[in-house]
Amino acid sequence: MCQKVYDIVAGVVSILKGLGVTGKNMFRKAVTIEYPFEKPAMTARFRGLVDLHPEQCIACSQCVKICPTAALQLEATTNPETRKKFPGVFTYNEELCCFCGLCQEVCPTAAIYLNQCYEVAYYRHDDLVKIDLLKADKYVHLAPPKVKELRP
């Protein structure tokens, strides 16, 4: 009998303790944000979509060789006057990309890099698998809207 009463009291106390924790959390500041309306700012090292500075690229193919999933296709062309190599065709398959960032690590001229885009959905499959990295306006439709500084 005594044990039973003790168990009931201990049980009630433990549940009140738990309710105290949840009650405390009710008055804490919310940690979530209203996502589609306010967006978190990405960190400096964030690895988003693969992007290119075409004028810096020397078509050395190192990024193509290191890519673990073969997401990059590069055809080098040589300028007949200056004898310099430049990318004739440079396409990127976002479907295969695993966002590992190895391409930007091996690039000797810092031409290829991963940008800050994180909303990477497309309406058409063809647009997704063959992104022309030499075009300047390839990610215009993904331009991030106003961001909220969430992360330090």
Add this chain to the structure above:
Amino acid sequence: MDFQELTINMGPQHPSTHGVLFLQLKLDGEVIVDCQPHIGYLHRSIEKIAESRSLVQFMPFTDRLDYIASMNNNLGFCLAAEKLLGITASPRAQYLRVIVAELNRVASHLLAIGTFAQDLGAYATPLFYALRDREKIIQIFDKICGQRLTYNYLRIGGVAGDLPAGADQLIKDFMAYQRRILPEYHDLLTGNVIFCARSKNIGVLPKETAINYGVTGPNLRASGVAWDLRKDEPYLVYDKFDFNVVTGANGDSWDRYDVRMREIEESLKIIEQALGGLPEGDPVAKVNKVFRLNGEAYMRTENPRGELGFYIVGDGGPLPYRLKVRSPSFANLSVLSAMIKGMNISDAVCVLGSLDIVMGEIDR
């Protein structure tokens, strides 16, 4: 009286099987007579992929094995590759590796505790508190390496980049926060009568059974075996730190929860010491991207789930001849059918939740 066995298919699409696990349960009323786990729904042939990738290229794939603790997977593979190639990372890189590995252990244990409480019926509240705290670690990782889940931060011979400015302060803030918030978990779960009644003496895993099945990690330590590779076979700089190997007494579901809770505190202790003694230097290694692989190497490390081993065989070329992953979750899952025979079906979910398996590394 005559009875008929009822076969129930639990999963592969079941919220409490922690991924795509398919359990075939044979029931006599509510009592489980037989349990047959079926795996393979998340098979991506990562070991076969490794045979067509160089070691540097394979690093992102190790993230996808145990996706809750990617840093520890990176670490295991890195150390195996370094053992094969005879490379040693710089002291600063080794300390950074310890810091990120222990942070990821805390994140992994938080998620394990949260999902375990949810499996027991404490719907959403503990899980969301755990996710809230794990989010802080993920934001630190986002700052350090630029991703939230598939980090790909470690490199053969070092790490991908030094700590960015302000990251060490973030880690210190997180440690202070986590130490302040841990008593809340104890108030919410550890002392709760319903939680204790649902998990104490449920799914007892005896010491001998655990060793026979090759169970490792917190599940083994909860059964009372003080086996921790960080202590018993120190790699990196773990022998320089002062921490305890946490063990449980009975090996029941509650002990497995309690061991994880106390391991979080030990991990915080290690992070604090590593941050305090962080040596100067360049953690980014200048090593080749392509190696000639000769011979073989096996390296095992202490993952949040147990003993993770990578076995690499080279035949002189740049690609591994064979790469084998010894995943802790596989051994931890195989003991399940021995544990839950004779139990009520509602307790099967409790035992499975307390084992904390990740299907990504079971199927590979």
